[in-house]
Amino acid sequence: MKVIVDHARCQGHALCMLKAPQVYQLNDDGYNSMPPTEVPPELEEQARLGAINCPEGAIRLDKRAAD
């Protein structure tokens, strides 16, 4: 699974990082600027938790398997 953060939507609520620190990190300004990232299976649940907690709906999960 891939996480894709819409940087234009991110407002730096930090909830993604609070809920899933192993998946999401914020930059020095406090925004999520991570590039599209493949998530290992054991972190998928966390990644999902971070995404549903984002108040801006800025995180998209792409479930197609990586090739």
Added chain:
Amino acid sequence: MSYQVHQAAQRLETIPPHVPADRVVELDYFSPPGVTEDPHLAWKRLHDGPDIVYTPYYGGHWIVTRADDMFAVMQDYETFSNWEFTVPKRGPGNPVLMPNQLDPPRHGPIRSVVLRPMSPKAVEPIEPVIRKIMADRIASIVPKGGCEFVSEFGGDIPPELFFEHARIPKDKLPEMKRFADAVARSDNEEDRRAARIGGANYMMAILDERRQVEELDDDVFSVIVRAEREGRITREESTSIALNVFFGGLETVSSALAFIVLFLARNPAHRRQLIEDGSLTQDATEEFLRRFGILNLARIATKPTTFKGLTIEQGEQVLLPLHLAGLDERKFPNPLEVDFHRKRAGHFNFGTGPHRCLGSNLARPEIRIFIEEWLRQIPDFSVDPDDKPVGASGVAMTMTRVPLVWPSR
């Protein structure tokens, strides 16, 4: 003193013709019926009616009650401006708060000045200081066997922590607190305006001191002065930003602490959960923020618009009771229940859109550390059976009185 006295005279005599009769409610948002017993439940009654209503108080304004609609309003800054972000309109003669009152595109560059010192990374290193201040203050009231939380504890902590965060000399604290108290608690608009102006002048003096410093640090006031030196902002903008970051974190945090301590006083089972599992406090903080939202913010329509089939005229204000978003059962099942194991937080207590609270990364650890330290030192406490908590509404939902008792040692 109370929050309840306002310019009720500003109630509109006649409802404007574009407002459908079935949307009109008689609601002075400073005193919804039942507010003294429980401010959140008093507001929650609005969810029994239409999603968007109109009240004739304060010159007449709309109230958006559901999470999805609030989200839409806060994201559409071109239609709904932040210039008048509280009801009633402040009008001219008040110091401007930046970035809060600005709209994009001016908003972003001003906000970016203070982003870094307000980020999670910048706040983390001062957590031990927050903990020490919190622990010492709690230790000082433990022997009393009880306290009136709001006057003896809650109100003093946030300004002290902010001064620590911004590295402002402590001798400036008492004077600044006096202005802050008057802004928050005076029941008279003239006094509030005077306190805002007094606070602004005092803030300018604090900034002037910082301007003398050659080697500036990375704290919030230093980055403001550095931006000024680099010509990115003017002196007036410096003051506006400093005022916003200072005043933004006072009543909001102290009100949150008051709601949380009251809930914990009444719910020993929840206390036990937190005491037995220390890893829960982070999720508990988020759940409390959802359940006990604070602000009643507003926007002002920049042009005539149609929203959900309603006509909103240019210059009309739309009130956003952000605390109701967290209590919206369309988003959160059993919203009144406090459940530390909820999967979804996603509340709007810190807003949404470009103005997302700049202080949220400071507010969260303040609240979390408060819960941890309070329960460590006062694990067993309750509401004083001979007294009564008192709630209030306004720009901030708050408790004006939370009498507590605990077994003295």
